[in-house]
Amino acid sequence: MSNSLIEELPKIIKRGRKEAQKILEGISDEKKLTLQTNELVFPSKDEFGFFKDEIKNSNEKSFNKLIYGDNLLAMQALIAGDENTQSMRGKIDLIYIDPPFDSKADYRTKIELPDKKIEQRPAVIEQFAYKDTWKNGTASYLEMMVPRLILMKELLSENGSIYVHIDWHVGHYIKLIMDEIFGKNNLVNEIIWSYKSGGTSDKYFARKHDTILFYKNSSNYIFNVLKEKSYNRGFKPYNFKNVDEYQDELGWYTLVNMKDVWSIDMVGRTSRERVNYGTQKPEALLKRIIEASTNEDSIVADFFCGSGTTGAVAEKLGRKWIMSDLGKPACMITRKRLVDQDSRPFLYQSIGDYQKEQYEQSEFKTIRDLSHVIMHLYGAIPFNDDGNSNNNLMQYNQIKQTISKIQ
Numbered sequence: 001m002s003n004s005l006i007e008e009l010p011k012i013i014k015r016g017r018k019e020a021q022k023i024l025e026g027i028s029d030e031k032k033l034t035l036q037t038n039e040l041v042f043p044s045k046d047e048f049g050f051f052k053d054e055i056k057n058s059n060e061k062s063f064n065k066l067i068y069g070d071n072l073l074a075m076q077a078l079i080a081g082d083e084n085t086q087s088m089r090g091k092i093d094l095i096y097i098d099p100p101f102d103s104k105a106d107y108r109t110k111i112e113l114p115d116k117k118i119e120q121r122p123a124v125i126e127q128f129a130y131k132d133t134w135k136n137g138t139a140s141y142l143e144m145m146v147p148r149l150i151l152m153k154e155l156l157s158e159n160g161s162i163y164v165h166i167d168w169h170v171g172h173y174i175k176l177i178m179d180e181i182f183g184k185n186n187l188v189n190e191i192i193w194s195y196k197s198g199g200t201s202d203k204y205f206a207r208k209h210d211t212i213l214f215y216k217n218s219s220n221y222i223f224n225v226l227k228e229k230s231y232n233r234g235f236k237p238y239n240f241k242n243v244d245e246y247q248d249e250l251g252w253y254t255l256v257n258m259k260d261v262w263s264i265d266m267v268g269r270t271s272r273e274r275v276n277y278g279t280q281k282p283e284a285l286l287k288r289i290i291e292a293s294t295n296e297d298s299i300v301a302d303f304f305c306g307s308g309t310t311g312a313v314a315e316k317l318g319r320k321w322i323m324s325d326l327g328k329p330a331c332m333i334t335r336k337r338l339v340d341q342d343s344r345p346f347l348y349q350s351i352g353d354y355q356k357e358q359y360e361q362s363e364f365k366t367i368r369d370l371s372h373v374i375m376h377l378y379g380a381i382p383f384n385d386d387g388n389s390n391n392n393l394m395q396y397n398q399i400k401q402t403i404s405k406i407q
C-alpha cells in the first residue's frame with residue numbers, strides 16, 4: 001500500500017461502500033444474522049413496582065438494548081430485524097459515536113478495578129477476526145470506519161443526526177469521509193469540546209480539546225435550541241430594554257443560544273459519575289447532544305458505547321436507547337451502570353452464532369488448531385509428541401500446569 005493517505009482515501013471509501021452494499025444486500029437472506037437475547041435485565045427488583053405494567057405491555061421489540069459484539073454485525077442485525085426484533089432501519093433519531101482512535105493503546109481500553117488495572121482486549125476469536133485492523137495504521141482505521149458509518153446512515157431517521165467524536169489524530173480524515181457519506185452540506189457544526197486534564201509538554205501547546213462532528217440526515221433534522229450564560233462586561237447589569245438579565249455568584253448575565261465551543265470538565269478521579277473506564281466521557285457532554293437532537297419519543301444509539309455514557313444519559317432523559325460494544329468488560333460496566341441508576345428493564349443481547357461463524361470462516365481447520373493459538377496467546381508451550389502420554393495440549397510454565405481441555 002502506498003504511504004499517501006490522500007491517494008488511498010478514494011479506494012478506502014470505494015471498498016467500504018462495497019462492503020456496506022454487500023451487507024445491505026444480504027439482510028434478506030435466510031441465513032441472516034440475528035440478535036440473541038442473553039438476559040432481560042431488571043434493574044428494579046420490585047416485581048410489583050414501577051415496571052410491572054411496562055413489562056406486561058412490552059415485547060422484545062420495544063426494550064432498550066445493550067448488544068455485545070462487533071457493531072458492524074450488530075447494525076446488520078438491527079437493519080435486518082427478525083421476529084423478535086423490529087428492523088431499526090430509518091428509526092433512530094440520534095447516533096453518537098466515540099470510536100477509538102487509531103492506536104492500540106486506545107483500542108485496548110484500560111479499566112481500573114479496586115486492586116488492579118486491567119486492559120480490555122477483544123476476545124481471542126475477535127483478536128483474530130480483527131488482527132488486520134491496525135496493520136496499516138490510520139488507513140486500516142479508516143477502512144474499519146467507512147462501512148460502519150454507511151450502516152449508521154441507513155439506521156438514521158429522516159429527522160436524525162449523527163455526532164462523531166474525534167481528535168487531532170484522525171479527525172481531518174474522518175471529516176472528509178463524513179462529507180462523502182452524509183454530504184458536505186449536511187455538516188451542521190464542528191463542536192469543540194475543551195477540557196482540563198493532566199499532561200502537557202514543553203514542545204507544543206497543551207492538547208486539551210476534542211472535536212465532535214455533527215451531521216444532519218436531511219433538512220428536517222430535529223434541533224432544539226439550547227441556551228447558555230453569557231456574562232455581561234464587568235459582570236454588571238446592562239439594563240437594556242426587553243432583555244432579561246440574571247445574576248449568580250459571578251455577576252450579571254443574559255441567556256444566549258449555545259455556541260459550538262463547549263467547556264465541560266472531564267470525569268475527574270473523585271467524580272460521582274466515574275465508573276473507572278479509561279475513555280469514559282462526561283454525562284454533561286451527552287446531555288447537551290441528546291437534548292439538542294432528540295424529542296421525547298426518540299431512539300438514541302451509540303455503537304461504540306464503552307462505559308455506556310450515552311445510554312445512561314438517554315435513560316435519565318427518558319429517551320429509548322440502543323448501545324453496542326465489542327468488549328465484554330465495556331458491556332459489563334455498562335450493564336452495571338444502568339442497574340445502579342435503576343434504569344428501565346433492558347435486553348442484554350449478543351449476535352447469534354457469530355463467534356461460531358467467525359471460527360468457521362477462520363484459518364483454523366480443527367478445534368485443536370484453534371486451541372493451540374489461544375494457549376499461545378497465554379504464553380503456553382506445546383508438548384512435543386514424546387512425553388505427552390495423556391494427550392495434554394500444552395504446559396503453562398508460570399503455573400507449571402498441564403492443559404488438557406479448553407472451555
Ligand SMILES: C[S@@+](CC[C@H](N)C(=O)[O-])C[C@H]1O[C@@H](n2cnc3c(N)ncnc32)[C@H](O)[C@@H]1O
Nearest residue numbers: 070071098279280281304306307309325326327
Ligand atoms: C473511546 S471508547 C468509548 C467510550 C464511551 N464514549 C464512554 O463514555 O465510555 C470506544 C469503545 O469502542 C469499542 N469498540 C471498538 N471497536 C468496536 C467495534 N468494532 N464494535 C463495537 N465496539 C467497538 C471499544 O471496545 C471501546 O469500548
